[in-house]
Amino acid sequence: MNNLIDNDTEQQLSELTRWPDESPELYKVALEEHCAAQATPLLKREFHFSSFSGRWAAVLVFGAISIIVVGLLLPSLGRAREQAAASPLSSAPSAEAPYAKVAAALEERVNPSGVLDIYMKPDMYGIDDELSLMDAYTGDQMRAFPARGGGGMGVRGDRMPGQNSMNTPPLAERAVVHTWTIELESDDVRSTFLKSLLLVSTAHGEFVEQSRLSGDVPTARANITMRISLDRLDDVLNKLRGLGEVIAESSDSKDLTNQIVDLNARITNERSVELELLKLLESREDAPLEDILSLRNHISNARMRIERLEAQRKSLGKLVALATVLVIITPADLPDVPEEPEQSSLGDYFKQHVSDAWATGLRVLVNSIAFLIKLLVSGLLVWIALIGLGVSLRHFWLRRVALGLV
Amino acid sequence: MNANGTTDESLLSRFLGGESEALGELAGRYENQLLGLAWGLLDGRSDLARDAVQETWLRVIRYGASFNHRSLFKTWIYRITINQCKNLRKKNRQDSSESSLNGESKTNDEPQSSSSKPAPNELRQALKRLDRRRSDVILLCYHAGLNHEQAAEVLGIPLGTLKSRLHAALRELRETLVPETAQ
Numbered sequence: 001m002n003n004l005i006d007n008d009t010e011q012q013l014s015e016l017t018r019w020p021d022e023s024p025e026l027y028k029v030a031l032e033e034h035c036a037a038q039a040t041p042l043l044k045r046e047f048h049f050s051s052f053s054g055r056w057a058a059v060l061v062f063g064a065i066s067i068i069v070v071g072l073l074l075p076s077l078g079r080a081r082e083q084a085a086a087s088p089l090s091s092a093p094s095a096e097a098p099y100a101k102v103a104a105a106l107e108e109r110v111n112p113s114g115v116l117d118i119y120m121k122p123d124m125y126g127i128d129d130e131l132s133l134m135d136a137y138t139g140d141q142m143r144a145f146p147a148r149g150g151g152g153m154g155v156r157g158d159r160m161p162g163q164n165s166m167n168t169p170p171l172a173e174r175a176v177v178h179t180w181t182i183e184l185e186s187d188d189v190r191s192t193f194l195k196s197l198l199l200v201s202t203a204h205g206e207f208v209e210q211s212r213l214s215g216d217v218p219t220a221r222a223n224i225t226m227r228i229s230l231d232r233l234d235d236v237l238n239k240l241r242g243l244g245e246v247i248a249e250s251s252d253s254k255d256l257t258n259q260i261v262d263l264n265a266r267i268t269n270e271r272s273v274e275l276e277l278l279k280l281l282e283s284r285e286d287a288p289l290e291d292i293l294s295l296r297n298h299i300s301n302a303r304m305r306i307e308r309l310e311a312q313r314k315s316l317g318k319l320v321a322l323a324t325v326l327v328i329i330t331p332a333d334l335p336d337v338p339e340e341p342e343q344s345s346l347g348d349y350f351k352q353h354v355s356d357a358w359a360t361g362l363r364v365l366v367n368s369i370a371f372l373i374k375l376l377v378s379g380l381l382v383w384i385a386l387i388g389l390g391v392s393l394r395h396f397w398l399r400r401v402a403l404g405l406v
Numbered sequence: 407m408n409a410n411g412t413t414d415e416s417l418l419s420r421f422l423g424g425e426s427e428a429l430g431e432l433a434g435r436y437e438n439q440l441l442g443l444a445w446g447l448l449d450g451r452s453d454l455a456r457d458a459v460q461e462t463w464l465r466v467i468r469y470g471a472s473f474n475h476r477s478l479f480k481t482w483i484y485r486i487t488i489n490q491c492k493n494l495r496k497k498n499r500q501d502s503s504e505s506s507l508n509g510e511s512k513t514n515d516e517p518q519s520s521s522s523k524p525a526p527n528e529l530r531q532a533l534k535r536l537d538r539r540r541s542d543v544i545l546l547c548y549h550a551g552l553n554h555e556q557a558a559e560v561l562g563i564p565l566g567t568l569k570s571r572l573h574a575a576l577r578e579l580r581e582t583l584v585p586e587t588a589q
Contacts, residue, residue, distance in 0.1 A: 004573070004576040004579075005579065005580055009583070010548065012529050013529065014549070016450075016533070016545060017447075017546075017548065017549040018550060019438045019439070019441040026441075026456060026460040026463055027430065027463040030467060033460075034467045034468065399469075402472050403465075403486050403489050404461070404465060404486055404490050404493055
């Protein structure tokens with residue numbers, strides 16, 4: 001085998017690891033020992049505290065690290081998801097249809113009042129300049145949006161709400177009913193009330209739907225519901241804001257497009273029915289009188305339905321053409337009304353606090369459960385990875401134990 | 407694989423499936439070889455060799471399910487035995503050192519057998535003077551049950567490394583033996 005040592009030495013080396021005896025069948029002893037250990041109740045088995053505690057300490061440390069890692073990861077992941085969800089503009093569009101995507105994104109960003117919430121950068125959609133972006137929202141679609149009370153910016157960053165009006169209908173002829181509520185505080189409620197009424201221009205078809213002034217001078221209050229033409233809406237709102245201190249302002253929009261489309265379809269249908277009946281009447285002049293009368297009756301009914309539907313459409317058209325502005329005027333300094341001290345017994349007091357404590361406890365419990373569910377569900381991938389890691393580590397550990405390395 | 411065509415791995419699977427006879431068959435194939443190797447690695451202490459092999463079987467029984475079939479059963483069980491021998495050596499280091507100081511009659515506990523031919527004490531002593539890793543390589547390479555590839559796998563080292571270690575170990579052994587024989 002080797003020229004370093006002679007054959008005798010090689011033979012002797014081989015003899016050093018040759019068991020000269022019969023096999024003592026140690027596997028049987030091992031098997032019996034194993035069976036005895038299996039049969040011994042767990043509590044009676046030899047307990048090595050050091051190895052047990054070390055192993056469990058490792059498991060506990062691993063678990064704690066996992067929870068901390070997941071706990072640290074999850075909020076940031078959650079925030080990232082929320083940001084991603086809140087920003088549909090962040091995904092880059094394909095080159096084929098940038099305009100359609102811009103339009104879709106614009107529609108998504110239009111809040112119920114019909115005003116864009118954010119300023120869009122043109123390069124988000126791979127469009128060369130801002131003009132192209134505006135062109136993507138073309139023609140009639142780019143009519144002025146109505147003014148809005150709150151902050152925020154229009155499509156163009158240099159346009160503030162209230163200064164510029166951009167009418168809603170995006171992409172289709174939209175019929176939207178706009179409602180504004182503006183709450184003013186004024187030193188002279190009566191005077192502000194009268195000045196507000198004067199803002200309504202009957203020449204433009206505007207009118208006051210409802211008005212009410214109540215109370216004496218120190219506590220007077222006034223409400224006005226006025227219908228204002230969309231073209232003059234910004235102007236009227238600005239003037240109203242100048243009449244007093246604006247306490248609150250809100251807007252609401254309701255899209256009636258579907259109703260109008262439905263009405264149009266029904267009108268078209270009724271008209272074709274009417275036309276067919278008229279043709280039938282003309283072609284059957286020699287028919288019996290009873291049939292002719294019946295046919296005329298049907299024609300009359302169809303005409304009635306058409307007129308009713310047209311009236312509805314007209315009414316909706318008026319509703320859309322004029323915005324509703326609700327003005328609430330309150331005095332600047334309301335006299336302080338002393339609050340009545342609550343009269344409660346000790347029992348009520350106790351009951352109230354027990355109820356509060358119970359409600360708080362339940363809330364904490366629900367929050368805790370919700371947090372655990374959130375931790376479990378949103379960190380599912382992380383948990384799966386950790387379980388995989390744990391299983392791999394266990395296999396590795398068992399192999400080392402089996403080999404006697406641990 | 408044995409002459410009857412049953413592989414060690416299938417025997418282990420059968421044993422894990424509940425056939426204890428399969429373990430007996432595995433023991434028939436390996437117990438003597440393992441005892442011999444353990445006896446050699448444990449400086450001829452047959453009591454320790456028995457302990458090591460018994461513990462090896464116990465681990466096969468307990469952790470056989472964790473055997474992942476990435477290596478041969480043979481190399482796996484040899485690795486267990488070698489690790490058990492190392493553990494026992496660590497445990498008995500104190501005793502071994504005392505024994506070596508007091509004389510070798512305690513350490514060399516030859517099995518009682520009429521057929522046994524005692525290994526020369528000089529050679530064992532020479533091996534003991536070598537570095538443990540080197541003496542282990544020599545014993546493993548000259549062990550009848552393993553070829554060099556298997557020995558390399560058992561030790562977890564490349565074959566080339568094993569050969570170079572063996573060469574160095576034999577050279578050192580020869581240097582150790584020559585003065586003794588000269589004396």
